[in-house]
Amino acid sequence: MKKDEIKKLDRQHVIYPWKAQRGVDPIVIDRAEGIHFWDADGKRYIDFCAGLLCINIGHGNQHVLGAMKEQMAKFTYVPPSFATEPKSRLAGMISEVTPGDLDHVFFTNAGAEAIENAIKAARKFTGRHKIYSRWRSYHGATAGAITLTGDPRRWYAEPGIPGVVKFFGPYCYRCPFGCERGSSGGMQCLETLKTQIMLDGPKTIAAIFIEPIVGTNGILIPPDGYMKGLRQICDENGILLVLDEVMSGWGRTGKWFGIQHDEVVADIMVTAKGLTSGYVQLGAMIWSKKIWDHFYDHPFVGGLTYLGHALACATGVANVEVYRSESLIEKSRINGEYLGQKLKELLEKHPSVGDVRCRGLWACIELTSDKETKAPLAGFADTRMNVSSGLLKRLYEMGLHLFAKWDFIFIAPPLIITRDEIDEAVSILDEALEYTDSLIGK
Ligand SMILES: Cc1ncc(COP(=O)(O)O)c(C=O)c1O
Numbered sequence: 001m002k003k004d005e006i007k008k009l010d011r012q013h014v015i016y017p018w019k020a021q022r023g024v025d026p027i028v029i030d031r032a033e034g035i036h037f038w039d040a041d042g043k044r045y046i047d048f049c050a051g052l053l054c055i056n057i058g059h060g061n062q063h064v065l066g067a068m069k070e071q072m073a074k075f076t077y078v079p080p081s082f083a084t085e086p087k088s089r090l091a092g093m094i095s096e097v098t099p100g101d102l103d104h105v106f107f108t109n110a111g112a113e114a115i116e117n118a119i120k121a122a123r124k125f126t127g128r129h130k131i132y133s134r135w136r137s138y139h140g141a142t143a144g145a146i147t148l149t150g151d152p153r154r155w156y157a158e159p160g161i162p163g164v165v166k167f168f169g170p171y172c173y174r175c176p177f178g179c180e181r182g183s184s185g186g187m188q189c190l191e192t193l194k195t196q197i198m199l200d201g202p203k204t205i206a207a208i209f210i211e212p213i214v215g216t217n218g219i220l221i222p223p224d225g226y227m228k229g230l231r232q233i234c235d236e237n238g239i240l241l242v243l244d245e246v247m248s249g250w251g252r253t254g255k256w257f258g259i260q261h262d263e264v265v266a267d268i269m270v271t272a273k274g275l276t277s278g279y280v281q282l283g284a285m286i287w288s289k290k291i292w293d294h295f296y297d298h299p300f301v302g303g304l305t306y307l308g309h310a311l312a313c314a315t316g317v318a319n320v321e322v323y324r325s326e327s328l329i330e331k332s333r334i335n336g337e338y339l340g341q342k343l344k345e346l347l348e349k350h351p352s353v354g355d356v357r358c359r360g361l362w363a364c365i366e367l368t369s370d371k372e373t374k375a376p377l378a379g380f381a382d383t384r385m386n387v388s389s390g391l392l393k394r395l396y397e398m399g400l401h402l403f404a405k406w407d408f409i410f411i412a413p414p415l416i417i418t419r420d421e422i423d424e425a426v427s428i429l430d431e432a433l434e435y436t437d438s439l440i441g442k
Pocket residue numbers: 110111112113115138139140141211215216244245246247248272273283
């Protein structure tokens with residue numbers, strides 16, 4: 001099909017997410033390999049964001065594609081009530097890499113569905129109804145997950161599901177409690193949360209849902225001790241700790257899971273994205289022993305037609321094999337340190353760069369209009385001020401794909417990226433940031 005025909009049909013019939021349809025003008029993609037993809041005119045782009053932070057092993061991995069073909073030749077789907085080799089193997093492989101006793105896997109189609117099921121499990125297990133989540137968070141676009149979400153994507157879905165309560169977590173660049181970075185800021189967050197829980201009634205709270213490192217709200221890395229303190233608050237009050245590792249999992253932060261930087265074990269973990277590196281869609285809710293023990297004798301009333309889809313699970317098995325055979329978790333840690341150093345140079349150089357946060361091959365540049373006061377450049381007025389869209393336009397012209405929103409520029413390349421490729425991508429970004437610099441004072 002010719003590019004113009006694809007585009008014509010697309011604009012006549014395809015609905016794009018999160019925005020008004022007028023003005024949608026997508027690049028037509030033709031093929032992808034490694035850390036690159038090419039458009040229908042043959043132009044090459046560096047995928048500096050692993051698609052939408054999911055293609056962790058890179059595009060077109062032959063081991064995974066081979067395993068998918070092999071599974072397709074046997075069967076692609078049987079109902080969830082049957083056992084299959086790919087489902088058993090993937091569940092076993094997940095339990096090998098998840099921390100502690102998170103050993104029991106309920107497969108879903110993606111991240112948001114895993115969150116929905118975790119809400120249900122937490123409420124049933126505790127017999128309590130309230131769910132706590134953070135203001136600066138994203139948990140998915142389905143009814144429950146978007147209600148848990150703290151950022152403006154929630155506004156359009158309100159009133160949402162009942163019983164969801166928000167709290168402030170650590171955001172050390174711009175601390176809601178006025179603490180300096182590196183001080184005991186995290187502890188002030190915890191003290192305030194303790195008071196909130198006391199006033200709200202601890203016995204009404206089923207679970208706290210948290211991204212161990214916040215993703216699309218700015219790669220917010222908690223200060224040392226925060227996660228342990230949160231675990232303690234949960235334990236003292238019979239509240240479950242549910243970790244959303246949809247984005248932070250699978251090597252993105254230089255460890256298998258983001259929480260492993262803090263040595264805390266969740267009661268329930270939720271994941272997706274890097275579980276199959278996006279080759280096909282798959283998510284998972286993972287239970288610790290105490291949750292498993294409860295549902296051993298009580299039904300978990302939840303299910304999905306495609307739970308444990310054989311093709312998706314076979315893809316996941318091969319994908320986890322690639323993480324191991326190509327030492328991608330280690331590479332993310334080592335090359336992530338290099339990426340962090342390169343981005344710090346942009347912080348020194350550009351007046352519009354207020355902060356750089358990086359863990360593993362996962363980084364955020366936060367824009368500001370004033371380094372001293374840390375005033376936002378556009379903040380939630382991004383669309384009106386054309387900041388991220390103006391920046392992305394320039395980046396695509398120069399052949400770089402990444403994700404930018406509000407004052408955040410996200411960098412999350414496939415974990416196979418080399419240092420030379422990081423250099424190439426960062427120099428493009430360096431040039432494009434002249435655009436955001438030029439907006440200061442306007
Ligand atoms: C932290 C987090 N949780 C949940 C989700 C929702 O996952 P999905 O889009 O696969 O439903 C996302 C998606 O970006 C996410 O970043």
